[in-house]
Amino acid sequence: MKPTFDYQQLVQVAGDAIVVCDPDGVITLWNPAAQFMFGFSPDEALGQSLDLIIPERLRARHWEGYRKTMETGQTRYGHDVLRVPGVHKDGRSMSISFTVALLYSQERKITGIASIIRDETAKFNEDRALRKRLAELEAKSGA
Numbered sequence: 001m002k003p004t005f006d007y008q009q010l011v012q013v014a015g016d017a018i019v020v021c022d023p024d025g026v027i028t029l030w031n032p033a034a035q036f037m038f039g040f041s042p043d044e045a046l047g048q049s050l051d052l053i054i055p056e057r058l059r060a061r062h063w064e065g066y067r068k069t070m071e072t073g074q075t076r077y078g079h080d081v082l083r084v085p086g087v088h089k090d091g092r093s094m095s096i097s098f099t100v101a102l103l104y105s106q107e108r109k110i111t112g113i114a115s116i117i118r119d120e121t122a123k124f125n126e127d128r129a130l131r132k133r134l135a136e137l138e139a140k141s142g143a
Contacts, residue, residue: 017117020103023070023110025050025063037096037119039089053086055093066113073110075100083120095124 020029030045086096098117
């Protein structure tokens with residue numbers, strides 16, 4: 001059965017960031033949730049490298065994995081969620097989680113990669129505070 005909605009509308013109204021990049025890692029789609037999450041407008045993000053939201057210290061590792069995925073057409077993050085730091089436009093560090101989907105032409109050539117991204121900064125900070133509090137309580141009790 002053919003869907004009765006417009007896929008572009010779905011991308012525009014999704015609560016999670018949807019970012020699509022070409023095989024070279026250049027951003028070709030940046031939905032409103034991505035703007036809300038990272039602070040960059042579509043005019044600022046489109047045509048730019050993913051380095052825009054990747055912490056500098058992690059870029060080499062990111063691009064190594066990205067190139068391998070483009071060469072092999074395989075990624076484990078289509079089903080497994082990847083949790084990594086990200087960077088907001090204002091420079092603050094974020095904790096993000098995402099999955100990816102490889103995009104193909106009719107000839108089965110990789111044309112890009114779509115990422116569905118969620119900001120988990122608040123949850124990360126809560127978990128860290130709980131771990132710290134637990135460690136303090138264990139230290140007090142001699143555990």
